[in-house]
Amino acid sequence: MTSMTDPTDLDLMAYADGQLAPERAAAVEAVLARDAQSAARVAEIREQNRLLREGLDTWLAEPSPERLLAAAAAPAESTAAPWWRPALAMAATLVMGLALGWFGREALLDRQGMPTSFARQAAFAHVLYATDQRRPVEVWANEEKGLVTWLTRRMGVQAHAPDLNSVGFALVGGRLLSGHEKPTALLMYENPEKQRLTLQWRKHDRDANETAFRYAIEDGVSIFYWIDHECAYALSGSLDRAQLLAVARVVYGQLAAAEVARK
Amino acid sequence: MSDGALPHPDLVAAIPRLRRYARTLTGEATRADDLVQDTLARAWEKRRLWRSGTDLRAWLFTVMHNVFVNQRALARRDARNVSLDDDAAGGEVWQIAVRPAQQARVELAELLEQVGRLPAEQREVLLLAAVEEMKYEEIAVVLDIPVGTVMSRLSRAREKLRRLADGPSPGLRAVK
Numbered sequence: 348m349t350s351m352t353d354p355t356d357l358d359l360m361a362y363a364d365g366q367l368a369p370e371r372a373a374a375v376e377a378v379l380a381r382d383a384q385s386a387a388r389v390a391e392i393r394e395q396n397r398l399l400r401e402g403l404d405t406w407l408a409e410p411s412p413e414r415l416l417a418a419a420a421a422p423a424e425s426t427a428a429p430w431w432r433p434a435l436a437m438a439a440t441l442v443m444g445l446a447l448g449w450f451g452r453e454a455l456l457d458r459q460g461m462p463t464s465f466a467r468q469a470a471f472a473h474v475l476y477a478t479d480q481r482r483p484v485e486v487w488a489n490e491e492k493g494l495v496t497w498l499t500r501r502m503g504v505q506a507h508a509p510d511l512n513s514v515g516f517a518l519v520g521g522r523l524l525s526g527h528e529k530p531t532a533l534l535m536y537e538n539p540e541k542q543r544l545t546l547q548w549r550k551h552d553r554d555a556n557e558t559a560f561r562y563a564i565e566d567g568v569s570i571f572y573w574i575d576h577e578c579a580y581a582l583s584g585s586l587d588r589a590q591l592l593a594v595a596r597v598v599y600g601q602l603a604a605a606e607v608a609r610k
Numbered sequence: 611m612s613d614g615a616l617p618h619p620d621l622v623a624a625i626p627r628l629r630r631y632a633r634t635l636t637g638e639a640t641r642a643d644d645l646v647q648d649t650l651a652r653a654w655e656k657r658r659l660w661r662s663g664t665d666l667r668a669w670l671f672t673v674m675h676n677v678f679v680n681q682r683a684l685a686r687r688d689a690r691n692v693s694l695d696d697d698a699a700g701g702e703v704w705q706i707a708v709r710p711a712q713q714a715r716v717e718l719a720e721l722l723e724q725v726g727r728l729p730a731e732q733r734e735v736l737l738l739a740a741v742e743e744m745k746y747e748e749i750a751v752v753l754d755i756p757v758g759t760v761m762s763r764l765s766r767a768r769e770k771l772r773r774l775a776d777g778p779s780p781g782l783r784a785v786k
Contacts, residue, residue: 357761360768364739366746392768395721396740402718403741406633407626412643415629418650419621475683482731485755490762497756523754525676 354378359385363392465531466563466572469547469581472524472533473568477543477584484520484535494521498532504550504577505609509601511536514594516544544584544591546598551579560595562588571595575602621650624670627742631671634737635678648681649674668744671752675734724774732767735760 354362354375361367362375379386476483486494491508498506501523508518516536524531524547531549551574563570569591572581580602582595628649632642653660653673660669725733738749739760746764750757 357765360761360765361746364746395768395771398718398721399725399737399740400743402715402722403630403634403737406630409626409629411622411625411629415625415643415646415650416617416622418647419617419625421618422651422654475680475687478687479683480686485753486759490756490759493756493758525672525754 359389360392363389364396465549465579466561466570466581468531469545469572469583470563470568470570472531472547473545473570473583476522476533476535477545483543484533485522487520488518490520491518498523501530502532502548502550505605506532507602507605508534509546509598511544511594511597514597515539516594519543542585544582544586544594546580546582548578548580550577560592560599562592564588573599575606620666621653621670624667627667628670628674631737631742632674632678634733635674645674645678645681648677652677665748668748668752671738671742671744672754675752675754720775721771724771727774728767728770732763732770735763736767739764 354371358367358371358375359378362372367375379389486497488494495506495508498521508521511517515538517538519535519537521532521534524533529549531547534546536544536546560571560573563572568583568585569588570581570583571591572579574580580598582591582598584591584594586594625646628646629642632645632649633639636642636645649670653670656673660666725736728736734753735749738744738752739746744752746757746760749760753760
């Protein structure tokens, strides 16, 4: 039974790359048989792929340098080199600043069941990506539906992108942080003054009835964070406490409403 | 290298491909090898995250992409107060060295020059699809983006290459 939908340009592209699902191939081949321009387009893509491989495959034959062969061996147990370059002094300072700033709070927060390392990581990630002018997010707001679906699938928990227009913030987009053991979702918002907020969340193991907002500030970054039954959330930004709290309330309210709507 | 530790054969086998992709990410050979070295170190740290039986190459590319993205973001923070020399497209200037024997291939040189003018996010997807021949789903995992975004970036990359190619010499390339 042939498909009733006409092949799209993306189908043609997938076909050219040898990645089209077999059941779609018949429909594409029918188009290629009757439309010379499409056939030429597929041939063009394949030729371009071939030319790129021809140009870049020669590098595969180069002998690997000694230092990379050494890196392919298990490292000595005693050295735990940080994966970012210590030579970037500002990065090191930032990490030290966060470590020192959070020290006093750790004992208190541990007793109350909030994973301090998550809040610290959220602050670090906020600074890292909110200051990135060119690629602060991987998926932009114009693909919001796809973004939410993707985050939901990767996180294993329903994602929501709160609408913060009522408090002056528009969605910029999102990304997934997978450098740590558990993935963390990150959504970024921006207001007309180009101030940025990030909302991050990650799955949270422990059972907690406590949902009170906790507030922290580090190096000019304010953070409100809380836990619900599934996730730990952190809302970060360089706003003053009252402004950030207003936004946090909107976020919390929308997430809670979405939760109720699902039941 | 610690005493007695031999290089892991599967990692050694992956080094040439990692170096090649690292060169397209960084645009320069020494920084590329630095990136591969950092990637291998991180892979050892995070080796428990790799599920045995799944594609090791794809996982290593994912690790490398994470390392690269974070290093780039940190570097931009440090360079915030320094004016950066961008080309008009808003991306870094990207050049890729071609071996002398291939400089005679004008077609290849032109194509690589045009690839260099793509926005970085389009170039990365194009090279993973065309040169590494990764499936769209694998690319999505490596770059941590939805599959739909992989396909739309790939489509835009090829459209842009068409426009760049049609500039000086319009018409379709002859099919061999």
